[in-house]
Amino acid sequence: MKTDTTGVVNGKANARAPEVIASKLDEIRDQVRGMIQRGELRPGERVNEQALAQHIGVGRNSAREALRALEQAGLVRIVPNRGAEVRRLSLEEAMDLYEIRAGLARTAGRLAALRLTAEEERSLSALIDSMDAAVAARDTPEYQALNTEFHSQLMKATKNPRLIKINQAVEEELTLYLHKGVYSYTQMQRSAKEHHDLFNALRTGHAEAAAQAFENHVQTGKKRMLDTVSTSESDR
Structure with a gap:
């Protein structure tokens, strides 16, 4: 040949x-x-x-x-x-992206609650348990990795490829501003509770509750990012 x-x-x-x-x-x-x-x-x-x-x-x-x-x-x-x-990302651009991400999260929460399969529910439940263990151990890197995986699996549960692709692009662009989220122990506890609230809405099929819970979770992430920026600037 x-x-x-x-x-x-x-x-x-x-x-x-x-x-x-x-x-x-x-x-x-x-x-x-x-x-x-x-x-x-x-x-x-x-x-x-x-x-x-x-x-x-x-x-x-x-x-x-x-x-x-x-x-x-x-x-x-x-x-x-x-x-x-x-590319450098300004704080203003990061805020714009968080607004978009919050809107996408609301849509994703609603769709996932309506389309979640039994297998996906079991997988998310296992992640919730692992995140609780990471909080108890105060293992921030492990919690961050599990948090990322939880969000990824939740987005897949929407069964909407275009939504998943757009959300991924927004999240990737946000990494230009902060490469890794910063969690204190209190923030990890709060984040874990938000995941529990979101998961309970998802598994019971409460679409609007899931939509609100996921949007709130992203807004809390924005506040954590702003707190991190404020702390960093005060340390200079």
């Missing part, structure tokens, strides 16, 4: 080639996105295409395409004659 660089196999076009390329670019974008979310690439930091390509083991063209895609997602800014840099 002979294959040339145009993706032709034995004289026939390889129909899988575009799919393979798209899948590979998705993987590269996810890797770069993860570096931004973990703080390995900080807001305002310039991103050297060649260094990035070498770091993740891909060609420079692939790295460039990934950065262009992340620019469309609002995570990267490409400056003429300077290249790419991780």
Whole structure:
């Protein structure tokens, strides 16, 4: 079997080639996105295409395409004659995003309450138990990871791919302002109670109660973020 660089196999076009390329670019974008979310690439930091390509083991063209895609997602800014840099997000922009996120949460809570399956209920219940254990152990990193997973599973329970995609984009953009939420023990306790209230509304199918509970939970997250910013500025 002979294959040339145009993706032709034995004289026939390889129909899988575009799919393979798209899948590979998705993987590269996810890797770069993860570096931004973990703080390995900080807001305002310039991103050297060649260094990035070498770091993740891909060609420079692939790295460039990934950065262009992340620019469309609002995570990267490409400056003429300077290249790419991780976008800075202002407090005002973060507030705007929280308003959008709260609205999405209200819709998600309502839909999830109406569409939650028995298997999804069991999975969310297990996460609630694990979060309670993390609070008792005062394990903030574990609680943060479980909180993220709880939100992810709740969004999946909406069975609305467009809503899930939009919410993910908003959450990813918010990581440009704060990479990780900061929880005191009291905040973890409050957050855990909010999850219990939300889960009870979901499992009993009370759509409006779930919508309100999820929106309130996001608004509380916004307040925690503002408290964190205020504390950080007072320490300077």
